[in-house]
Amino acid sequence: MIGFLAFFYQNVSSVNKTMNRVKKIIAILLLLAANAHAQFQQPWVIDARHIKVDTLLWDLTDLSKAPQSRWLDDSSAVRSLLYTSVDFEGKPTEVFAYYSNPDIIAGRPATNQKFPGLVLIHGGGGKAFREWVEKWANEGYAAIAMDLSGNGADGRKVEQPGPEQSAEIKFQNIEKGNLKNVWTYHAVASAILAHSLLLSFPEIDPLRTGVTGISWGGYLTCLVASLDSRFIAAAPVYGCGYYDESDVFKQNLHALSPAAKKRWMKFFDPSAYLPYSKPFMFFINGNKDKHYNVGPYIKTYELSKNKQICIIPDMPHSHKDGWEPVEIKTFFDGALNGNPRPFVATSAITSDKNQLTVLLKPVASKQVASAEFYYTNDVTSDNEHRAWNHIPATINEDTQTIVQPIPKEGYKYAFFYLKDADGVSGTTVFLKDGKMD
CATH class of the missing domain: 2.60.40.10 (Immunoglobulins)
Structure with a gap:
């Protein structure tokens, strides 16, 4: 395109003066084409222009960059690594994660095939689940699952851990004034950075990435999918917004001062961001979930413009029960993996x-x-x-x-x-x- 426009521009100079206007138009087209070409060659950057909040807590441009990382195990069927994340209480942090893809899990050399990618976000009391990554790699996806409690593979703290998943850090820390010392800030940043790291791998198709999370991970999925425009599809399991109406979590919010509760809902509740979400959302939950009850769940999915709902009667609440439903794979196969299988719709x-x-x-x-x-x-x-x-x-x-x-x-x-x-x-x-x- 650029070469063609340049050739045309050079030859049009011999035409009479009435062509000067055409030359100017072509010069503009050359500039636009060059800019588009340059942008295409740049790393994938989150477009935050659609997020219409008065104060955006996360630096999404910075989080779009692949973090520094190092392999701890680069030879197993499911590999492990550390990557840098945002500071916590003024100190640098690193995050432990598992990774695999269909080539690695099959024990074969890289095939130069482009795979769809998934970011897997655990819930409360969870960790980076090796078996979750293994499950998705066997299904044809490259997958990364990170630990959001500052722990490594053996449950011990990494050298530079981020925050733990305590109620104090999730809720009470907001009373201290620094929003970036609240667990949600760090967890969202770490999940987006995992996506940026995934996108830096040559085997990942950047136009086919998704995110799914369970319980607190479903809550984070709602936030991450709303903030990170690079995702194509997202499947929050159980988790939703309107935490001040949850049968369980409202107790933690009601224990805060009125000003702190208002700040928490403004900056950390998914209801503040879901109206701006870009990915296709697949909300899956039970009808009797202890933590994410029907009322706020309805209000949450109604905020999303592009969605599908799946209610599993009496669905148990656990990590295994949260990643088990075949409907989640059916959703991602249709949205990302080029294998659409229609739901009963x-x-x-x-x-x-x-x-x-x-x-x-x-x-x-x-x-x-x-x-x-x-x-x-x-x-x-x-x-x-x-x-x-x-x-x-x-x-x-x-x-x-x-x-x-x-x-x-x-x-x-x-x-x-x-x-x-x-x-x-x-x-x-x-x-x-x-x-x-």
Whole structure:
């Protein structure tokens, strides 16, 4: 492109003066093409212009640069390394991580193939999970999982550890005034730096990267995906925003001074950033999760413009249960790995004559093997102990719909849970406050 424009510019000089305007236009095009070429050659930089907050705590340009790193083990099927992160309490820090990709996990020489990449973020009480990286490498992904408690492979502190995952550092530290000494600041920065490190590896396709996290890692996924525009897809598991409405975490926030609580919600709650998220979001949770209850969960996913919801009935809460659902792989395979497999999907829900009608997307209607309607009117129990009912719903293949009479007692919350012949589930969003006419 640049060479062609230069050649054209040189030859147009012999044309009469009426071509001067054309020469100026071509000169501008040359400059634009050269700038575009230069930008293409630069490292992938986060574009933060879409994040419309009055004060952005993280330096996203700096976090876009690959951190210094060194291998601790560069020969195993799942390798380990240390990389530098942001300062904590005025001291430099380093983060331990595991890494692998399909070539490494198979024990073969590098094939020069470009792989989709995933950043894996553990939850409270977690660590860098070797088996999580191994799982995704075997599925065709390059994956990095870091420790966000300052620990290494053996559970001991690294030489320059970051903050621990204590409630004091997560919440009470904000009372001391320095926002950058709160755990969330450091954890978000470390996760974004892991992405920058991943993007520096030659085997990574920079146009096919995603992030997923479990519990507190799901909370971080909401933040990281909102801040880091380089991600294409994100799957927060359990975690959501509106921590001041959580059955569990609101206690920590209510213990803060009113000013500190307000600052925490402004700078560290995902609700402040999710409206600006760029990646395709896959929100997956249970209906009875202890830490991330239905009310704030609905408010959280409603902030995202580009999303899919998956509600697993009675889904247990743990790291293993959080990375186990086949729906997460189905999502990333479609979004990143060039292997789209349609979910059982719905396009609309209507309520008429005391009946709910779910309209299936055409590709999904033939896939539905079972459909159930879950609903609850329990408004006195906490989310973990809320009583739910469920009944079979009617699948109408001719009209590509699922129909269900509204229960006589109505419902406070409800959702449809669908499965295809392979056992992969798809769900509607949560429905609220349904009544009979």
